[in-house]
Amino acid sequence: MTDVLLEMRDITKTFPGVTALEDVSIAVRRGEIHAICGENGAGKSTLMKVLSGVYPTGSYTGEIVLDGKPVHFNGIRDSEAQGVVIIHQELALVPHLSIAENIFLGNERRGTGGLIDWNRANAEAASLLKSVGLDENPTSPVIQLGVGKQQLVEIAKALSKEVKLLILDEPTAALNDIDSAHLLDLLRRLRDRGITCIMISHKLNEITAIADSTTVIRDGHTVETLDMTDEDSTQARIIRGMVGRDLDSFYPDRESHPGEEVFRIEDWTAWHPTQDRKVVDGANLNVRAGEVVGIAGLMGAGRTELAMSVFGRSYGRDVSGHLFMHGKEVRARSVSEAIRNGIAYATEDRKRYGLNLIADVCRNISAAALGKLARGGWVNGNEEIKIAEQSRRDMNIKTSNVMTTVGTLSGGNQQKVVLSKWLFTDPDVLILDEPTRGIDVGAKYEIYTIINKLVAQGKAVIVISSELPELLGICDRIYTLSAGRITGEVPVGEATQENLMALMTKEKELAG
Numbered sequence: 001m002t003d004v005l006l007e008m009r010d011i012t013k014t015f016p017g018v019t020a021l022e023d024v025s026i027a028v029r030r031g032e033i034h035a036i037c038g039e040n041g042a043g044k045s046t047l048m049k050v051l052s053g054v055y056p057t058g059s060y061t062g063e064i065v066l067d068g069k070p071v072h073f074n075g076i077r078d079s080e081a082q083g084v085v086i087i088h089q090e091l092a093l094v095p096h097l098s099i100a101e102n103i104f105l106g107n108e109r110r111g112t113g114g115l116i117d118w119n120r121a122n123a124e125a126a127s128l129l130k131s132v133g134l135d136e137n138p139t140s141p142v143i144q145l146g147v148g149k150q151q152l153v154e155i156a157k158a159l160s161k162e163v164k165l166l167i168l169d170e171p172t173a174a175l176n177d178i179d180s181a182h183l184l185d186l187l188r189r190l191r192d193r194g195i196t197c198i199m200i201s202h203k204l205n206e207i208t209a210i211a212d213s214t215t216v217i218r219d220g221h222t223v224e225t226l227d228m229t230d231e232d233s234t235q236a237r238i239i240r241g242m243v244g245r246d247l248d249s250f251y252p253d254r255e256s257h258p259g260e261e262v263f264r265i266e267d268w269t270a271w272h273p274t275q276d277r278k279v280v281d282g283a284n285l286n287v288r289a290g291e292v293v294g295i296a297g298l299m300g301a302g303r304t305e306l307a308m309s310v311f312g313r314s315y316g317r318d319v320s321g322h323l324f325m326h327g328k329e330v331r332a333r334s335v336s337e338a339i340r341n342g343i344a345y346a347t348e349d350r351k352r353y354g355l356n357l358i359a360d361v362c363r364n365i366s367a368a369a370l371g372k373l374a375r376g377g378w379v380n381g382n383e384e385i386k387i388a389e390q391s392r393r394d395m396n397i398k399t400s401n402v403m404t405t406v407g408t409l410s411g412g413n414q415q416k417v418v419l420s421k422w423l424f425t426d427p428d429v430l431i432l433d434e435p436t437r438g439i440d441v442g443a444k445y446e447i448y449t450i451i452n453k454l455v456a457q458g459k460a461v462i463v464i465s466s467e468l469p470e471l472l473g474i475c476d477r478i479y480t481l482s483a484g485r486i487t488g489e490v491p492v493g494e495a496t497q498e499n500l501m502a503l504m505t506k507e508k509e510l511a512g
């Protein structure tokens with residue numbers, strides 16, 4: 001199968017002060033899975049927004065040829081009419097609507113008299129759900145689904161539009177290994193049905209497992225397109241294309257010299273906000289100065305709930321237990337109390353809790369510790385900019401300047417802003433929830449280096465991650481969490497993916 005379904009030729013797209021894409025070309029064969037790789041900010045999402053008409057014709061230069069014909073899309077309705085459907089990096093389902101309502105939103109099934117025919121919609125939704133392997137009732141609200149299942153609903157929605165070319169922007173970024181494997185299987189099945197797929201991903205192991213071709217983009221330019229059946233289309237080759245050099249190792253070296261205990265919780269318990277069950281159940285955990293401690297657990301194990309309940313009780317009902325900083329029990333019943341006691345928590349959900357997307361980079365970085373910059377009720381603007389500039393350099397945040405609106409930064413660079421913000425509060429213990437989600441390999445290395453620097457200064461760091469290799473690569477000790485309970489504590493020297501996995505799935509035994 002060598003015939004080409006899509007060609008984008010010499011695409012150039014600029015934003016004020018930024019050239020996001022310059023003469024980028026890409027050819028996608030009919031029926032293939034075509035991966036796009038590149039560092040954060042390389043221009044991947046922008047290229048796909050050009051393709052799907054999010055950036056309408058006239059707002060870029062270059063040519064898009066679909067099925068041999070030049071196309072000019074003025075919006076996603078135009079592209080969808082031609083079978084091009086994009087699923088964005090940040091999912092766009094409406095939480096309180098049902099699965100079926102979400103699937104047919106904007107594309108309602110109407111019966112006689114123009115009324116929406118819900119029987120038909122639900123029946124069609126049920127069959128679409130079946131085709132994506134999702135066993136859920138079409139009338140359940142989307143809010144009850146985890147991210148993995150929401151991703152499948154997005155695909156079901158795409159299938160309802162008779163998709164010919166499906167574009168997925170980092171579909172597995174927020175998924176655990178099991179859900180990711182499930183999604184990749186589905187993409188293979190869609191390929192068997194003749195659907196062409198473009199997939200952006202930072203997970204290079206997935207790309208080598210599933211892609212037929214891979215186009216690498218660096219700084220808004222195409223580097224090369226690899227045929228993945230070639231022997232030398234390796235992860236190392238992709239990385240070299242992305243970052244322009246070899247990466248010898250994924251994790252920087254660090255000598256571990258843990259000192260005094262900085263942070264400890266005892267018998268920590270939190271109830272679900274609305275349901276009658278504990279989400280965190282009698283957890284005991286400690287971290288010493290200079291130590292990186294991991295928390296491993298499957299989705300729903302209570303990792304984020306544990307962290308957020310510790311962070312000023314920002315999650316959960318009837319939170320109880322004891323919290324010690326430097327051996328002394330402290331109260332941290334609100335976020336500001338937690339921050340004052342030297343606790344910081346960088347959220348996994350940067351869009352919802354982590355950032356103010358319409359504010360600039362500068363204000364986002366200072367937001368959690370504005371008090372440090374205030375004199376007599378006024379924020380010292382010059383100082384604020386100086387701090388932000390410092391973070392931009394230290395964290396290598398790609399933005400033309402710190403007055404840029406955060407919402408326009410690439411996903412990975414937004415994550416670096418979240419980290420900068422919490423570092424500026426100068427915490428003693430920093431809890432990082434999925435700190436490298438959606439981050440490219442080079443930037444991951446930079447973030448690990450930042451973590452190492454922090455612990456070298458005597459800080460304590462807790463990392464929550466779905467990626468076990470990451471925890472094994474950066475932690476001194478790893479706790480496993482299952483159904484809200486700590487089921488194990490393993491020094492990294494004794495930890496393997498297998499024994500961690502066994503501890504992470506231990507709840508059934510415990511429950512009897």
Ligand SMILES: Nc1ncnc2c1ncn2[C@@H]1O[C@H](COP(=O)(O)OP(=O)(O)OP(=O)(O)O)[C@@H](O)[C@H]1O
Nearest residue numbers: 015020040041042043044045046408409410411412
């Ligand atoms: N609406 C916008 N306004 C201004 N600049 C933008 C806008 N959207 C993207 N950019 C800039 O264009 C460049 C490419 O961004 P893009 O989102 O395409 O990167 P990406 O490759 O998808 O990165 P990531 O892996 O982090 O998602 C970045 O420098 C980004 O800051």
Ligand SMILES: [Mg+2]
Nearest residue numbers: 044045089411
């Ligand atoms: Mg992107």
